[in-house]
């Protein structure tokens with residue numbers, strides 16, 4: 089130790105160029121003020137055309153302007169983090185804390201057990217002392233196939249972990265590793281391990297396809313008897329099985345080294361008791377694990393997020409264990425990354441700018457949101473502990489008592505902690521553990537932790553720490569975003585609302601950032617207005633923007649071009665492509681037209697007590713056919729849905745308006761003055777048509793199964809026509 093102790097375990101650097109950015113942002117804001125001024129001063133009088141349309145546009149521009157101000161918060165004070173793992177290792181080699189890893193799965197049909205096992209294996213193989221590592225799988229599907237798969241994985245782990253350590257394998261998800269075709273692929277060891285993996289793969293896939301476990305296995309393992317009283321996914325008792333007891337002397341791999349503890353849990357579910365989805369699952373895990381391993385650090389992971397870096401635990405610990413600055417850090421969030429992103433990311437799943445810009449800014453204001461997966465927590469803070477200046481963390485807890493218990497006794501003693509009545513009349517879900525009742529249990533829990541005085545850290549290393557599976561159809565993407573938008577919106581009205589409760593508890597910048605995401609749903613209205621009304625007004629010749637020759641045209645042009653150029657530059661800086669940026673714009677438009685509208689409506693109806701929260705799980709497997717189109721970056725529509733009807737109608741409406749104007753220009757029906765007055769609207773409408781090109785293709789040209797169904801074509805055509813005709817006649 090000695091002088092080493094003075095060296096920090098992590099360092100923080102401020103982003104460069106923030107002064108320049110602030111000046112730039114100042115000029116844009118000036119432009120926005122001028123736009124507002126122009127709108128207010130030029131409201132048409134009662135007799136003139138377009139008074140209400142104009143006032144509506146003023147509303148939309150006021151909204152966009154204020155929203156833009158909020159989006160500046162995450163750009164104001166960006167910071168980057170760097171860790172020194174070697175220092176951690178030399179200093180704490182023998183005193184590393186226990187780490188419990190929670191993997192959640194819920195449905196073997198859309199979350200294939202083999203994928204889940206790859207995630208489990210990747211984290212079991214972390215470069216971390218095995219006796220301090222425990223992996224828990226929560227199975228909300230209560231599926232014996234998943235249990236069987238985990239049993240298979242526990243056997244394979246005895247070979248896989250020593251193989252990873254011997255050859256310094258990376259990544260440690262076997263499927264991802266074999267897909268890489270590593271250099272070792274000629275060696276005997278490689279062939280042997282690959283064979284073992286393929287055997288396991290076959291057995292798991294077979295069981296999954298048949299929905300049944302091989303009979304001899306059922307006899308051999310007592311764990312299966314727990315399914316005897318099982319009636320359905322939503323009606324069964326607690327199933328708890330310690331598959332590897334890391335404390336037992338015989339839990340060793342083929343090299344004789346110790347194995348991490350591995351536990352399967354399907355908490356009790358009864359139709360009459362709300363189970364609170366993933367939040368409920370995590371809380372059950374927190375309690376159950378406290379009896380078994382009680383690790384001081386908890387990593388929560390979605391079942392598709394395998395570890396892509398075997399040293400991530402060490403990275404996270406550098407923050408928690410830093411002697412000087414670690415004491416107030418409650419959680420360390422890694423970005424969400426995916427293994428199945430195509431070059432131009434057609435559904436914009438990476439959320440590049442949020443992950444590579446926003447979250448660094450949030451970190452500068454006290455810490456990023458907790459986004460559910462790839463996040464390390466202190467057990468105590470996740471359980472609701474408040475921050476105080478003299479909080480001290482003891483890293484070497486004495487928990488030898490558990491070794492004395494026989495594992496069966498331990499299981500029986502622990503089961504009641506996962507029963508569905510355990511939480512009655514307790515603070516679980518309210519002040520302890522993950523918070524219930526919000527579709528984004530993660531974000532609201534993170535906020536409540538921050539409100540208790542804790543900080544969080546965003547760590548975005550060069551090599552991705554985790555890789556998951558992004559949705560590969562448009563409708564999955566839109567439904568996922570509906571859940572997020574709805575959840576973030578509800579956070580604004582929740583008990584720990586950034587609007588009032590968080591005042592004085594977290595920084596103003598962080599509160600503003602919560603608003604950026606929380607206000608996604610209401611954003612739909614001004615966006616819809618902007619993408620419908622100016623286009624319709626083209627048909628009637630109602631001019632809504634200053635003429636090109638007027639000096640007032642300048643602030644409009646400046647605000648729009650500056651913000652788009654800046655957005656493109658940011659996107660490219662985040663290693664995106666130009667096409668990727670266009671895709672990103674399209675997806676934002678589509679989300680605003682659908683996900684956010686539905687999120688808004690559902691939130692209101694939930695507040696009025698008409699509906700309850702649900703959690704629609706994102707699929708992680710797909711048809712060959714769908715997958716092929718995804719790889720070719722062809723947008724997937726498929727079945728008809730109200731969301732698609734809205735999108736198609738909007739696209740059609742803009743097409744009609746645009747064609748209408750172009751026709752007038754060609755027929756020389758309009759004067760140059762008219763053209764000049766309408767140019768902004770023509771550009772806006774034209775841009776909307778351009779961005780919708782893939783949609784027109786899906787409506788009219790494509791023949792594959794992913795095109796838009798004929799019924800949507802008919803509906804959207806009729807609706808758009810109706811809108812155009814009624815606007816021209818009535819207005």
Ligand SMILES: O=c1ccn([C@@H]2O[C@H](COP(=O)(O)OP(=O)(O)O[C@H]3O[C@H](CO)[C@@H](O)[C@H](O)[C@H]3O)[C@@H](O)[C@H]2O)c(=O)[nH]1
Nearest residue numbers: 192193194228365366369390391459460461527528705706
């Ligand atoms: O009743 C449930 C429902 C879901 N899950 C699990 O929750 C995870 C996330 O579900 P997914 O369908 O993949 O949702 P995503 O939208 O991809 O998840 C993001 O958003 C969620 C909140 O909406 C967070 O919980 C996740 O961590 C975050 O990755 C998966 O592992 C599921 O198995 C459960 O354990 N129980």
Ligand SMILES: [Mn+2]
Nearest residue numbers: 390392556706
């Ligand atoms: Mn997911």
